[in-house]
Structures are given as structure tokens and as C-alpha cells.
Amino acid sequence: MSTTPRLKPPSATSTPDFGTYLGYIGETTAAFFDLYAEYWQRGVLPPDLKETTRLRNARITDCGY
Amino acid sequence: MNNPAATPSTTSPQAGLLEPLFASRPELWTRFNAFYDSLWTSGHISRRVLEICRLRIAAIHGCDRDWRFRTADVFLTEAEIAALHGGTFSIFDHCERAALDLTEKFPFQHHAITDAEVKAVEDGYGSAAAVALLTAVAFFDVRCRWQQVLTPSAST
Numbered sequence: 001m002s003t004t005p006r007l008k009p010p011s012a013t014s015t016p017d018f019g020t021y022l023g024y025i026g027e028t029t030a031a032f033f034d035l036y037a038e039y040w041q042r043g044v045l046p047p048d049l050k051e052t053t054r055l056r057n058a059r060i061t062d063c064g065y
Numbered sequence: 066m067n068n069p070a071a072t073p074s075t076t077s078p079q080a081g082l083l084e085p086l087f088a089s090r091p092e093l094w095t096r097f098n099a100f101y102d103s104l105w106t107s108g109h110i111s112r113r114v115l116e117i118c119r120l121r122i123a124a125i126h127g128c129d130r131d132w133r134f135r136t137a138d139v140f141l142t143e144a145e146i147a148a149l150h151g152g153t154f155s156i157f158d159h160c161e162r163a164a165l166d167l168t169e170k171f172p173f174q175h176h177a178i179t180d181a182e183v184k185a186v187e188d189g190y191g192s193a194a195a196v197a198l199l200t201a202v203a204f205f206d207v208r209c210r211w212q213q214v215l216t217p218s219a220s221t
Contacts (some may be wrong), residue, residue, distance in 0.1 A: 006183040008192045024193035025200060027107050031100035038096050044089075062176065 018065060086215065104204065105136070109197035110190055112139050114161060118168040118198065119205045120149045125172050128209040130216075160189030164198055171202050172209075 005016035014020045022029040040050065058065075087094035105112055116139040123131035132150075135141075141149075148156045154165045163185035170178045187195040 004180070006180055007187055007195055010192070021196050022200075024196040025107060025109055028100065028103040028197065028200060031096070031103045035093070035096035035100045038093050042090075043093070 104201040107197060110194040112136060114164050115201055117149060117161060118164055118202050121165055121168050122172060122205040122209055124150050126209040128213055130212060131209055163189050168202050172206050
């Protein structure tokens with residue numbers, strides 16, 4: 001798997017990372033983080049269970065981010 | 066609609082199926098639909114490209130409900146639909162094939178996606194469109210998995 005940025009960053013001075021790329025789709029990114037915040041801040045599942053499953057999912061999919 | 070606080074999605078193939086499961090969390094359902102709808106309405110990439118990639122993901126997963134759903138205002142020929150079902154993309158143009166080649170690997174071979182495959186999409190549609198497409202494909206994949214885990218009978 002590549003370790004170099006695969007897409008051009010939005011500007012020449014931008015750091016080519018995940019967050020910067022999401023800047024390309026600002027409206028969608030804002031909607032996603034609105035959803036994500038709702039998921040983490042409320043609900044019936046305890047936060048430690050959510051975090052445990054998040055980390056396990058990252059491990060299984062080999063996502064170092 | 067079970068909860069008046071929730072907002073119906075016009076782009077979701079699973080609204081009728083999943084919505085009752087969110088009856089106790091309508092605010093989460095509303096936000097998910099707002100996010101999912103934005104994938105289709107942001108204008109970074111055409112709804113046609115999104116639709117062919119969505120259908121290919123559904124075909125890969127054997128996700129019957131997603132496969133049968135058709136996004137409004139996107140017309141695909143029977144030959145194109147058959148090609149998406151079978152995974153042969155020669156009927157599509159160069160840029161659409163690039164999008165489908167990348168989509169093909171997303172569900173079960175995401176580490177095998179190459180720099181060249183991402184570049185082909187970026188060259189064809191631009192950087193913002195490439196980010197929009199990758200994000201949308203990720204959530205097409207999510208929704209099939211989500212649906213099939215929650216309702217295994219939805220599989221073909």
C-alpha cells in the first residue's frame with residue numbers, strides 16, 4: 001500500500017493528509033462530523049464500548065490513521 | 066415514518082428498512098440521512114457515477130435491497146445494469162471505468178487499490194470529485210454491510 005499522498009492537496013501550502021483532503025468536500029464533511037459527534041456524545045452504548053469497537057475495527061482493517 | 070422528528074431521505078435505498086431501527090435515536094437517523102444525502106447533492110461528482118458505483122458495491126455484496134433500488138433522475142440502460150451485475154465495465158467510458166475499477170476493490174481488497182487507480186479517477190474527474198467519490202463508495206460499502214448484518218434476508 002502506498003505511503004505517499006495519492007491526491008493533490010487543495011492548495012500548494014496544504015499538508016496532504018486526510019483532514020486536508022476532506023476540505024475538498026466541506027459540506028459533506030460537516031454533515032459527517034455532525035453525525036459522528038451525535039454518535040459519540042449521546043446514545044445507550046457506553047463510550048468505552050464504542051472506543052473498544054472503534055479500535056478493534058481499525059486493527060482488523062489495518063488502518064493506522 | 067415512525068418518528069416525526071426524523072427526516073426522510075430521498076437517496077437512501079434502505080430508509081424503509083432501517084428507519085424503524087432508529088426509532089429510539091431519531092436525531093442520529095436524521096443526521097445520517099443529511100450526511101448521506103450530501104454525498105448525492107454536493108455536485109462534486111455526477112449522480113450517474115455515484116449510481117453505477119453504488120450498484121456495483123451492491124452487486125459485490127449481493128445486497129438485494131440496494132441492488133433493486135434505483136436513484137431518481139439517473140437512467141441506466143439494461144445493458145449497463147447487466148454489466149454492473151457481472152462486473153465487466155467495457156460498456157462504460159474511460160472515466161467511469163476508472164471509478165468502477167477503484168470501486169471494485171473497495172469492499173474486500175482496499176489495501177490493493179493502487180496509486181495509479183486513484184490517479185486515474187483524479188485525472189478523470191478532478192481532486193475534489195475523487196475525494197467525493199471515495200467517500201461515497203466507502204459509505205455505499207458501509208450501508209450494504211450494515212443492512213446485511215441487521216437483516217440477513219436482504220441478501221441475494
